[in-house]
Amino acid sequence: MKIGELSKKTGVAASAIRYYEKMELLVPRRGDNGYREYPIEAVELLNLISQAKDLGLSLNEIKTVAKVLATNNPNGKLRKQLEDKMLELDNQIKVIRKFQKNIRNLLDSNCPL
Template identity: 50%
Template sequence: MKIGELSQQTGVSVRSLRHYEHCGLLTSVRQANGYREYSPLAVETVESIKLYLNLGLTTEQIAGFLTCVLQNKEAFCSEVLPVYHKKLADIDRQIIELSQIRINLLDRIASLTKTEPEPNI
């Protein structure tokens, strides 16, 4: 199938598909006219990529285990769980940092909106 067909079937832009291929997540065969030709399995590959991107993983992280996941079940790929644990730790750290920033902003807003007491005359 051509890149446009793959894009339609998966809902992923042609630009993103080219990016996935550049990152080594997706493969195609070049026809004599230079067009990319994807196997029918490319749909499953792109759907898997979408799943992992929606979990907040990077294309680099996905590249580390995608082949294993596509050939086996996720539970059999030892590379996946450490990536999940690291991502979860990163998210927990970000939540703590954002919570502190929120508290700082609330304090600053409160200090700026406080009305000054009127002087006693």
């Protein structure tokens, strides 16, 4: 599929798709006309990239994970990075829950806002 169709299917801007290609997260084929041609799996990969970014992973972290997963040979370094990210996410969740509790207490106290 062409970049425009991929962009429509995923909601990811064509410029971002080109950037991901530059970062080597996506590797499209080139047709005889020179146009990028993406496989259907690119939709799932872009959705995964978007989710990972939403969860706070950097593009470099995503690239590392993608490369290791592509080799089907996960190593201890990747596992450590993912465990560290899980701890970071757990801490963020704790902070958000505490903030949520404080807001709830404020609302429950009938505090004039």
